[in-house]
Amino acid sequence: MKRLRSALTVLLGLALGLTLQAATPRTVSVAAAADLQFALVDLQAAFTKVHPDIDLALTYGSSGNFYAQIVNGAPFDLFLSADETYPQKLMDAGLADRASAFRYSRGRLVLWVPAASPIPLERLGLKALLDPAAKKVAIANPRHAPYGRAAEAALAKLGLLDAVRPRLVYGENIAQTAQFVQTGAADIGILALSLVKASAMSGLGRRFELPLDAYPPLEQGGVVLTRTRDRAAAWAFRDFLRGPEGVAILKRYGFLVDGR
Template identity: 55%
Template sequence: MFFTAVVAAAIAGAACGGARQTTAARATVRVAAASDLNAAMADVIARFSASRPIDVSVSYGSSGTFYAQLLNGAPFDVFLSADAEYPRQLTARGLAQPGGDFVYAIGRLVVWVARESSIDVAHEGLQALAAPSVAHVAIANPEHAPYGRAAVAALRWARLDERVRPKLVFGENVAQALQFAETGAADAAIVARALVAAPAVKDRGRWVDVPAEAYPRIEQRGVVLERAADPQAARAFRDFVLSGDGRAILEQYGFVLPER
């Protein structure tokens, strides 16, 4: 299950004396992006396409699902994963452009509850999830979602695995896990900070960071696919994501930036 959006910008030039406008031919880059990028990527794409004759079509979903699709020939040009292993495997299999995979962000976990919730995550953090009043805790499916695996690791670190495991409900991806908590299907969620820091979400809930030592480093990597329809346009998008402008947008949405 994933959501697809297209961000486009038209570039037109006008000749002197009121001559008719002409529109430059535009390339399109097809991006498979991890769900934690759902908010940040809209800004990245808008900034990228505003000054280039390149449109970007993006699909959001779990990294593991995209990996399986890419192994079966899914028509994407760039893959932005929420972990390091899937891009490395694609590179090892010869399915990535020369240069291999690249680190574009470091993800962070948070515990999120709706603003009206009585759960005291600010003071109790993960421990709040063990309270009898908490019936359901949403996380991404750990079978194919890196943030789900990180959430499970964090619960083990906090010695909450046995008490919280019966309460877990799985979203297909980390965005759906957050949606469960937003709609009341779950009392709390362990999700990506990049999602809850988005302007559309941050005023609807309260959240606290999960200690970074509680889970393996969420090193988010990407690749330009070997079968990219327009390799030059795909590499241009990759370069923008890794540029100062791209990094600034990712940082604004709560990602930690990797060292260059």
């Protein structure tokens, strides 16, 4: 009994200590398409230099998943989608601020294999998907990831979908898809250029860029959400992404930025 009581006292003390949290500064919660996960590290560093008073809380995932979460009340301030459909739907539902909508880039698809892969990607180009060594082909889940939808559309347009479908494996989002191929769990993947250009992948594999006319343009839009607690801070990061510094970083990761 004594032991039980002292154990309880310790636990209670621990709980109280853990419940007292430090006051948080201004925070912008960003729901970001997973193709931004490396570019946003640089963007965050550059943004913090200009706005040291604003913290960015970054969550990566598939845009469709974020859309569902935001509809269910997830407390994000800014949504950076991998397409423009989900931001549009949020604006139509009154959950996003129409005046804040902006296009930050156009996403690009690449075929990617690990450096040691026997698939001669450079020689085969798109036909690499039919190579016998391509036993597992990774794409993002087309049901809720725009990159997956674009990859599927490209396969269909190129007439490869039926041949490739039995070998497809689906990542939860484009970052997990890239990780499947990077670890060798899948032999080849249709990935986002912005991921394979990052240092975590760039030296580790070979890539082939899909022609831009092979898939419907992946226009990528961002929007400030109406339930944001700190509109000014959310707008500050939105404007930073559109400014010269933000655009330069996005370009470095292979995002095409409109007219700039």
